[in-house]
Amino acid sequence: MYRTHNLGQLRIENAGEEVVLSGWVANVRDMNHFLFLVLRDREGITQVIIDKENSPEGLFEKVKALNNEDVVRVTGTVRERSSKNKDMPTGDIEVAADTVDILSRSLQLPFAINDNITNLSEDMRLKYRYLDLRRTKMLNNLKKRNTMLKAIRDYLTDKGFLDIDTPVLAKATPEGARDFIVPSRINKGDFYALPQSPQLFKQILMVAGVDKYYQLAKCFRDEDLRADRQPEFTQLDIEMSFVTQEDILCEMEKMAKKVFEKVTGKKADYDFPRMDYYEAMDRYGSDKPDTRFGLELIDITEEVRNSGFKAFAGAAESGGSIKAIVVPGNLEKFSRKYIGDLENYVKTYYKAKGLAHIRIDENNETVSPIAKFFSEAELSAITGKLELKAGSIALIIADTKDVTNNALGALRLKVGNELDFINEEQDNFLWVIDFPMFEWSEEEERYKSTHHPFTAIKEEDKEFLNKNLEKIRTLSYDMVLNGYEIGGGSIRIHDSELQDVIFEKLGLSKEEAEEKFGFFLNALRYGVPPHGGIAFGVDRWLMAMLKEDSIKEVIPFPKTNKGQDLMMEAPAAVDKKQLEEELLLKSLYVEEAKEDK
Amino acid sequence: MYRTHNLGQLRIENAGEEVVLSGWVANVRDMNHFLFLVLRDREGITQVIIDKENSPEGLFEKVKALNNEDVVRVTGTVRERSSKNKDMPTGDIEVAADTVDILSRSLQLPFAINDNITNLSEDMRLKYRYLDLRRTKMLNNLKKRNTMLKAIRDYLTDKGFLDIDTPVLAKATPEGARDFIVPSRINKGDFYALPQSPQLFKQILMVAGVDKYYQLAKCFRDEDLRADRQPEFTQLDIEMSFVTQEDILCEMEKMAKKVFEKVTGKKADYDFPRMDYYEAMDRYGSDKPDTRFGLELIDITEEVRNSGFKAFAGAAESGGSIKAIVVPGNLEKFSRKYIGDLENYVKTYYKAKGLAHIRIDENNETVSPIAKFFSEAELSAITGKLELKAGSIALIIADTKDVTNNALGALRLKVGNELDFINEEQDNFLWVIDFPMFEWSEEEERYKSTHHPFTAIKEEDKEFLNKNLEKIRTLSYDMVLNGYEIGGGSIRIHDSELQDVIFEKLGLSKEEAEEKFGFFLNALRYGVPPHGGIAFGVDRWLMAMLKEDSIKEVIPFPKTNKGQDLMMEAPAAVDKKQLEEELLLKSLYVEEAKEDK
Structure with missing residues (x-):
């Protein structure tokens, strides 16, 4: 037998009991007349004591020679400690050892197992993930993930949702991002694709009556990857029949509250605010606004439209917008260098042409490189609209509407973070709704669907189908938590005629639509219930709840930003024999090579 | 609003209520003065009635024109039926319709939605899976699958197991079956492999302290696929630390009982019998015996060893075995043709050289083509060992030990099934334990691991490591239900030195082992708890519990035996542009093509 108790379990009530414990050696401290052997497992730590005088022969030396992270089994007797440790659940007791067996040895570790990892590179952590996961914080993140999955499943099962798995060896997704493909050995020359989401399958399940x-x-x-994106990710995929958008929002809000409560121990006792897409873009320059702080975008286009400042007036004239955020009470931070950094940021990442600013100093004087371009009345109109007060600075961008919103939205987040405007104790859920159906793709010179082509549109916007596609809003919704889009979905089209019209507007002929979505369009002809759903990014949602900066902290075995698993060293070269069997080397490709000549 | 109640919900207590119902038109019956409109959804069926005289104008005609499988919404009033249907949960009531809205239309179906599918090909069912799943039986199978998954999760979460997901984009499995591979676009020329099981990951998680x-x-x-095998399947993967084999068997047996009870509504109130591998092979010719019926294999090698019948004596002489199954009370079934069919079966599928038989007729006369080869004493020894009685037939195979066991084991199942020896109401769980560690591979001319190379071996068999590898038994176990292996596992090696010895015995040099399992062997050097686990084939287990003949009946979207998804038409050709981006067409393969010339 390896243990009678785990290492977080023993209490003063157990004093006098004979116990068996197993775990990792966290450390051994030599106090001359006795040794403290601290053992660790998933549940906690327990102190074992070996008395030099009174313990069996050889035991003292054996324990003294242990390495950290050796795995041992201890038998002994629980006794009350003379100096208790109130910070430790097992701190009232210690175990006086009778025997210590070494179950397995550890080499010297590449890094120590503790939560101070300031000197540890991400690559080392990923390469030795099995050691990284021994740290309390990471083990807790795994536990939280388990708690989250359990809370989701319990909630949904209670509400009559069926857990149904859909294929991983699936078909390429038309109109989506790039697929991973898998060559088929049996069906030579053909490929499976790994699913970007079970979108079509979940709609098919509604057609099936699930x-x-x-x-x-x-x-x-x-x-291409980044901090909150991985090549494989876990999606909570949900679909319901005979429901309205309101039904879905209510059900999902209840679920999100329950999950949040289970994972964080906090409550979200409020109705999630709902904000339409256009308002989110106007006020926050983002369709996933972090509403935990102000610094909202203020539009001064009208105030500068007729000014003599070409950069502003010109942007207004060509249909763009001029907007600002006002940062109060932090003037000293806004050195010339910091403002320069901010300008570089919006230029580099958001293609903004520049960043202007107006500062009101402690003496209520307006200080700005661009002040000279405005009349006193104009300047007063601007500072009035911005409600600029002493000790504030306005950061201004004049550009196309999209660039202004995106750049200033990003700037708002950057400044909010760097100047500590965000209360990290706070958690703001909200819904962003009413996304547009179509957006113009410059690259492909056609309209594309903002969400996906099966999204239902608002009844009152159907009139725009033949007039102004960009005005059409969908029955769609994103759930946002602290500036992260954690989930999104829509009501779907259940009318195959309307679906045909949408494809036409997307520039797909009947034949193309048939080729791309054939089986699905066919399914829509056999009796389809009104339906809709949502999909949550589990990793991102958990990251947001745990206030982590990267999804790698909440994924058991994440990949690097280059898509590599550093522990198992994947991807890797593959045996030539296998490539031949998959026909990757032979006929198919050799033929291609011939064609190329 | 689409519904106030689902279609399995209304009872006599609801009489008088105004309700809204939605669902599929199961059928419309015209009774002249009124119409019965039967609506169906996931929860059941409800009868709606439209009175010709008393219903709103146009309603009668509208409903009469409905097609089966149209989707409609009905508003109306619940009332008591005059002629109740006791077989239907909603059979006490009907709903008198006020309005009927058509939500979506259905074309004529390729097949009717009912459980009689004798004329329906599997291909049609898979192509129109969304219609196939509308059938009550299939919807129930989906519900049972959900029940099973939920029961598993509830049990394991209660016991402190953490649900942890491991990568799908992983690395090729050395020593395993063939992998599916996924080209990496970012790491050109390299491939991910889809996991055959999370074996290494789950052991890594034990090293991590999970x-x-x-x-x-x-x-x-x-x-290559067959009825109980699919290219992708769902595995319940479990691993525990600081446990013995006994701990695992007990825990898993409790879990299996709970799952069985939840899914079937029946109980498995007995300790699962345990049978060692050799006994299973001896008695049943199978390592997954169906113990619901007899027809056990009886060894007559000694009885025929010195006989004049060359086929038997020769097999015995060269180390083979001669065994029989005795089938009682079915002599009339054993026509010359049937025996010929059975002989063909064991020759074709199990490489047996032939099938002999001895029949004892109603008059207690021994009738057998091979009787003449034996003396009376020999014949009497044989029939005595076989306890042959009047009206019985013995089917005998003489071959190498493996062929005799495999062929006769398969014959036992075939005859047991075809002659109804199996009580389909019965369910027999058992454990098969003590599998051998090594088996000789003729093909590769080396020992291979029967289970996998990380399997721990029995303490008392370690002495054979330097003598007789085939004698070494492992700490391993399979759970068997009604002749299906539903799960299997083992205690793992946690001692990296023993692991090195095992690799050596498998003919892997240190370098080869390092190359194939490097990261894993390294992990074993940093403090490994004793651990073991098990993996269940969820699809196969569910199939066994539901007494289905194919796993396709319990998988939502299965593939054909050629690995095709007939509904979505996968696998399929892939865009040439994508193949180029994946580097599948260009440099890597073009280079190969050059080399080939």
Whole structure:
């Protein structure tokens, strides 16, 4: 037997009991007449004591020679400690050892197991993930993830949702991001694709009459990676029949509150605010606003439209907008260098042409490189609209509407973070709704669907189908938490005629639509319930709840930003024999090579 | 609003209520003065009635024109039926319709939605899976699958197991079946592999200190397919630390009982019998015996060893075995043709050289083509050992030990099934334990691991490491239900020195082992708890519980035996542009093509 108790379990009530404990050696301290052997497992730590005088022969030397992270089994007797440790659940007791068996040895570790990792590179952590996960924080993140998945499943099962798994070896997604593909050995020359989401399958399940479906599904996108994106990720996929948008928002809000409570121990006792897409873009320059702080975008286009400042007037004239955020009470931070850094940031990442500023100093004087371009009345109109007060600075961008919103929205977040405007104790959920159906793609010179082509549109916007596609809003919704889009979904089109019209507007001929979505369009012809759903990014949602900066902190075995698993060293070269069997080397490709000549 | 109640919900207590119902038109019956409109959804069916005289204008005609499988919304009043249907949960009531809205239309179906599918090909069912799943039986199978997954998760979470997901984009499995591979676009020329099981990951999680892990994971094997095998399947993967084999068997047996009870509504109120591998092979010719019926294999090698019948004596002489099954009370079934069919079966599928038989007729006469080869004493010894009685037939195979066991084991199942020896109401769980560690591979001319190379061996068999590898038994176990292996696992090696010895015995040099399992062997050097685990084939287990003949009946979207998804038409050709981006067409393969010339 390896243990009678785990290492977080023993209490003063156990004093006098004979116990067996097993775990990792956290450390051994030599106090001359006795040794403290601290053992660690998933549940906690327990102190074992070996008395030099009174313990069996050889035991003292054996324990003294242990390495940290050796795995041992201890038998002994629980006794009350003379000096208790109130910070430790097992701090009232210690175990006087009778025997210590070494179950397995550890080499010297590449890094120590503790939560101070300031000197530890991400690459080392990923390469030795099995040691990284021994740290309390990481083990807790795994536990929180388990808690989250359990809370989701319990909630949805209670509500009659069926957990149904859909294929991973699937078909390429038309109109989506890039797919990972898998060559088929049996069907030579053909490929499976890994699913970007079970979108079509979940709608198919509604056609099948499943009514309420959910799945925690692995999904895959072969995109360039960044901190909150991985090539494979876990999606909570949900679909419901015979529901309105309101039904879905209410159900999902209840679920989100329950999950939040279970994972964080806090409550979200409020109705999630709802903000339409256009308002979110106007006020926050983002469709996933972090509403935990102000610094909202203020539009001064009208105030500068007729001014003599070409950069502003010109932007207004060509249909762009001029907007600002006002940062109060931090003037000293806004050195010339810091403002320069901010300008570089919006130029580099958001293609803004520049960043202007107006400062009101402690003496209520307006100080700005651009002040000279405005009349006193104009300047007063601007500072009035911005409600600029002493000790504030306005950061201003004049550009196309999209660039102004995106750049200033990003700047707002950057400044909010760097100047500590965000209360990290706070958690703001909200819904962003009413996304547009179509957006113009300059690259492809056609309209594309903002969400996906199966999204239902608002009844009152159907009139725009033949007039102004950009005015059409959808029955769609994103759930946002602290500036992260944690989930998004829509009501779907259940009318195959309307679906045909949408494809036409997307520039797909009947034949193209048939080729791309054939089986699905066919399914829509056999009796489709009104339905809609949502999909949550589980990793991102958990990251937001735990206030982590990277999804790698909440994924058990994440990949690097280059898509590599540093521990197992994947991807890797593959045996030539296998490539031949998959026909990757032979006929198919050799033929291609011939064609190329 | 689409509904106030689902279609399995209304009872006599609801009489008088105004309700809204939505669902599929199961059928419309015209009774002249009124119409019965039967609506169906996931929860059941409800009868709606439209009175020709008393209903709003146009309603009668509108409903009469409905097609089966149109989707409609009905508003109306619940009332008591005059002629109640006791077989239907909603059979006490009907709903008198005020309005009927058509939500979506259905074309004529390719097949009717009912459980009689004798004329329906599997291909049609898979192509129109969304219609196939509308059938009550299939919807129930989906519900049972959900129940099973929920029961598993509830049990394991209660016991402190953490649900942890491991990568799907992983690395090739050395020593396993064939992998599906995924080209990496970012790491050109390299490939991910889809996991055959999370074996290494779950052991890594034990090294990380997770202690108790489970996952319902999609796993992938690029093997040739058959009725109980799919290219992707769902595995319940479990691993525990600081446990003995006994701990695992007890815990898993409790879990299996709970799951069985939840899914079937029946109980498995007995300790699962344990049978060692050799006994299973001896008695049943199978390592997954169906113990619901007899027809056990009886060894007559000694009885025929010195006989004049060359086929038997020769097999005995060269180390083979001669065994029989005795089938009582079915003599009339054993026509010359049937025996010929059975002989063909064992020759074709199990490489047996032939099938002999001895029949004892109603008059207690021994009738057998081979009787003449034996003396009376020999014949009497044989029939005595076989306890042959009047009206019985013995089917005998003489071959190498493996062929005799495999062929006769398969014959036992075939005859047991075809002659109804199996009580389909019965359910027999058992454990098969003590599998051998090594088996000789003729093909590779080396020992291979029967289970996998990380399997721990029995303490008392370690002495054979330098003598007789085939004698070494492992700490391993399979759970068997009604002749299906539903799960299997082992205690793992946690001692890196023993692991090195095992690799050596498998003919892997240190360098080869390092190359194939490097990261894992390294992990074993940093403090490994004793650990073990098990993996269940969820699809196969569910199939066994539901007494289905194919796993396709319990998988939402299965593939054909050629690995095709007939509904979405996968696998399929891939865009040439994408193949180029993946570097599948260009440099890597073009280079190969050059080399080939």
